[in-house]
Amino acid sequence: xxxxxxxxxxxxxxxxxxxxxxxxxxxxxxxxxxxxxxxxxxxxxxxxxxxxxxxxxxxxxxxxxxxxxxxxxxxxxxxxxxxxxxxxxxxxxxxxxxxxxxxxxxxxxxxxxxxxxxxxxxxxxxxxxxxxxxxxxxxxxxxxxxxxxx
Amino acid sequence: xxxxxxxxxxxxxxxxxxxxxxxxxxxxxxxxxxxxxxxxxxxxxxxxxxxxxxxxxxxxxxxxxxxxxxxxxxxxxxxxxxxxxxxxxxxxxxxxxxxxxxxxxxxxxxxxxxxxxxxxxxxxxxxxxxxxxxxxxxxxxxxxxxxxxx
Numbered sequence: 001x002x003x004x005x006x007x008x009x010x011x012x013x014x015x016x017x018x019x020x021x022x023x024x025x026x027x028x029x030x031x032x033x034x035x036x037x038x039x040x041x042x043x044x045x046x047x048x049x050x051x052x053x054x055x056x057x058x059x060x061x062x063x064x065x066x067x068x069x070x071x072x073x074x075x076x077x078x079x080x081x082x083x084x085x086x087x088x089x090x091x092x093x094x095x096x097x098x099x100x101x102x103x104x105x106x107x108x109x110x111x112x113x114x115x116x117x118x119x120x121x122x123x124x125x126x127x128x129x130x131x132x133x134x135x136x137x138x139x140x141x142x143x144x145x146x147x148x149x150x
Numbered sequence: 151x152x153x154x155x156x157x158x159x160x161x162x163x164x165x166x167x168x169x170x171x172x173x174x175x176x177x178x179x180x181x182x183x184x185x186x187x188x189x190x191x192x193x194x195x196x197x198x199x200x201x202x203x204x205x206x207x208x209x210x211x212x213x214x215x216x217x218x219x220x221x222x223x224x225x226x227x228x229x230x231x232x233x234x235x236x237x238x239x240x241x242x243x244x245x246x247x248x249x250x251x252x253x254x255x256x257x258x259x260x261x262x263x264x265x266x267x268x269x270x271x272x273x274x275x276x277x278x279x280x281x282x283x284x285x286x287x288x289x290x291x292x293x294x295x296x297x298x299x300x
Binding site: 028032033035036037039040043044046069072073075076079 | 178182183185186187189190193194196219222223225226229
C-alpha cells in the first residue's frame with residue numbers, strides 16, 4: 001500500500017507538468033478543440049480525394065490508413081460542440097445549437113459513413129472504395145451546407 | 151459504366167468544396183497538424199488526470215472514453231513530424247530530426263502505453279487503471295523532456 005501511494009505521488013508529479021504543457025497555460029477552448037479535429041480530418045481527407053480523382057496513384061494501404069484516421073478523429077468531434085455556442089472566431093453557425101437533434105444526426109452520419117469507409121478501404125475493392133468515399137463526402141457537405149459559414 | 155462515371159463527377163463536385171473548407175485556403179502545415187493532435191490529447195488527458203488525482207469523482211465509462219480518444223489520436227501524430235524540421239512557431243526541438251530513431255521509439259512508447267491504458271480502462275479495475283495512467287504519463291514526460299522546449 002505504501003508503495004502504491006508512492007507511485008501515485010510520482011504520477012501526480014508527472015501528470016501536472018504534462019498537463020501544464022498540453023494546455024500552454026490557456027483554458028480549454030471548445031472552438032480550438034473542434035478546429036483541431038477538423039484540421040486533422042481535412043489533412044487526411046485530402047490525399048484520399050486526390051487518389052479518388054486520379055491526381056495521385058491509388059495506394060490502397062495508404063488510403064486505408066487515412067480512412068482509419070478520419071474515422072477515429074470523427075468520433076472525438078462532438079465534444080467540441082457541447083454546451084455552445086462558444087466565444088471565439090468560428091465558422092460554426094448558431095443554428096447548430098438551435099437544431100441539436102438534426103446536427104447530432106448529421107454528425108452521426110459522418111461518423112458512421114467514415115467508419116464504413118475505413119472498413120471498406122481495408123478490403124481494397126476500388127469501386128466499393130470510391131462509392132463509399134462519395135457517401136462520406138456527402139455527409140461532410142450535408143453538415144457544412146447547413147451549419148458552417150461559407 | 152456511364153452511371154459510375156456520373157457518380158465520380160458527383161464525388162468531385164462534393165469533394166472539392168469540402169476540401170476547400172477543410173483547409174481554409176492555407177497549405178498543409180505540419181506544425182498546425184501536430185499541435186492540433188496534442189491539443190486534442192491534452193483535452194482528453196486532463197479529465198483522466200483529475201480523476202486519478204481525486205479532483206473529480208472517478209467515472210469509469212467517462213475515463214475509458216477519454217483513454218480511447220487519446221490512444222486513437224496518438225496514432226496520427228507521427229505524420230506531423232515527417233520531413234522536418236518545419237517552419238513556424240513550434241516548441242519542437244530540432245533534436246527530433248537529429249535523433250529520429252530515439253524520437254520514433256519514444257513516440258511508439260506513448261502509442262503503446264496509451265493503447266494499453268484504453269484497454270485496461272475498459273476493465274474498470276481502479277488500481278490497474280492508475281498504474282497504467284502513470285506509465286502513460288511517463289511516456290509523455292520522457293519525450294517532452296528531450297524533445298520539447300519548456
